[in-house]
Amino acid sequence: MTIPIARTVAELRTTVAAWRKNGLKVAVVPTMGALHEGHLSLVRAALAKADRIIVTLFVNPKQFNNAADLAAYPRTEHDDAAKLAPLGAHLLYAPNAADMYPEGFATTVSVSRVSDGLCGAFRPGHFDGVATVVAKLFLQTRADLAFFGVKDFQQLHVVRRLVRDLDIPIEIVACPTVREADGLAMSSRNVRLSAEQRLAAPKLPEVLSTSAERLSAGAPAELVLAEARQAILAAGYEEVEYLELRADQDLSPLSAADRPARLIVAAWLGGTRLIDNVEVLPRQRKGEVLAAANAA
Numbered sequence: 468m469t470i471p472i473a474r475t476v477a478e479l480r481t482t483v484a485a486w487r488k489n490g491l492k493v494a495v496v497p498t499m500g501a502l503h504e505g506h507l508s509l510v511r512a513a514l515a516k517a518d519r520i521i522v523t524l525f526v527n528p529k530q531f532n533n534a535a536d537l538a539a540y541p542r543t544e545h546d547d548a549a550k551l552a553p554l555g556a557h558l559l560y561a562p563n564a565a566d567m568y569p570e571g572f573a574t575t576v577s578v579s580r581v582s583d584g585l586c587g588a589f590r591p592g593h594f595d596g597v598a599t600v601v602a603k604l605f606l607q608t609r610a611d612l613a614f615f616g617v618k619d620f621q622q623l624h625v626v627r628r629l630v631r632d633l634d635i636p637i638e639i640v641a642c643p644t645v646r647e648a649d650g651l652a653m654s655s656r657n658v659r660l661s662a663e664q665r666l667a668a669p670k671l672p673e674v675l676s677t678s679a680e681r682l683s684a685g686a687p688a689e690l691v692l693a694e695a696r697q698a699i700l701a702a703g704y705e706e707v708e709y710l711e712l713r714a715d716q717d718l719s720p721l722s723a724a725d726r727p728a729r730l731i732v733a734a735w736l737g738g739t740r741l742i743d744n745v746e747v748l749p750r751q752r753k754g755e756v757l758a759a760a761n762a763a
């Protein structure tokens with residue numbers, strides 16, 4: 468069982484044009500490859516909502532602010548194709564950097580505000596690279612739907628803003644974070660962790676979820692976040708780049724969980740940067756849930 472691979476926009480367009488002529492609904496799942504269950508969950512979600520699924524595989528140089536990170540990024544196209552074929556994805560689009568950004572390429576798509584702070588503060592130019600490549604992929608594929616993981620929460624906000632602001636006719640579908648059995652969010656970067664680091668890594672999601680519960684119960688955010696930072700460092704992480712409570716709706720900074728929120732983190736473990744986030748139920752809503760449970 469194999470999956471067809473398109474290398475150029477021309478090949479991609481020929482295939483998609485035939486699908487569209489037949490009235491088929493097309494979905495795209497953008498990835499940088501080194502596929503794991505998190506990526507495959509997006510493909511499954513896409514299969515449930517569309518007739519034809521394009522998985523894109525492109526390690527986008529423009530979104531890497533660190534040359535060493537780009538060089539070390541895993542590239543496993545053969546294995547990726549082998550994982551996608553049995554799922555029933557229809558096309559793998561794996562363009563070359565020289566075709567995506569030919570000599571003379573001079574356009575940058577930049578989404579402000581939602582890309583401020585968090586990863587935007589620590590990875591200069593990252594979200595410009597993301598917005599530029601995502602805009603290209605949407606225009607190249609002309610997909611009706613696009614699937615993204617909540618794992619990259621700020622990226623999801625950037626993509627939603629991009630689509631709204633540029634009137635791109637595509638529906639963005641957000642999919643939940645897929646985790647390992649011990650709670651660590653799946654990531655293509657996890658393979659870089661040593662055995663010892665891999666054992667320490669799940670402390671990050673563990674701290675996030677206990678902190679989220681405390682915030683929902685009304686504990687002061689400043690205290691909870693300070694203690695969470697300490698706990699992450701005590702687990703062996705060398706740096707907590709950021710740990711913030713942000714509004715679910717628009718990513719605005721919050722000092723209390725007074726509305727649906729996210730606790731969002733980036734931390735370094737043995738030279739590997741890991742990101743994660745969890746939902747924080749708003750205080751009064753949790754109270755309402757408890758009141759309802761007590762009344763029942």
Ligand code: AMP
Nearest residue numbers: 498499500505615616618619644645653
């Ligand atoms: P990446 O290849 O890391 O650029 O990710 C491609 C897509 O997969 C993005 O929409 C990510 O948010 C999503 N993704 C990555 N890891 C996970 C995960 N553990 N669970 C769900 N989606 C994920």
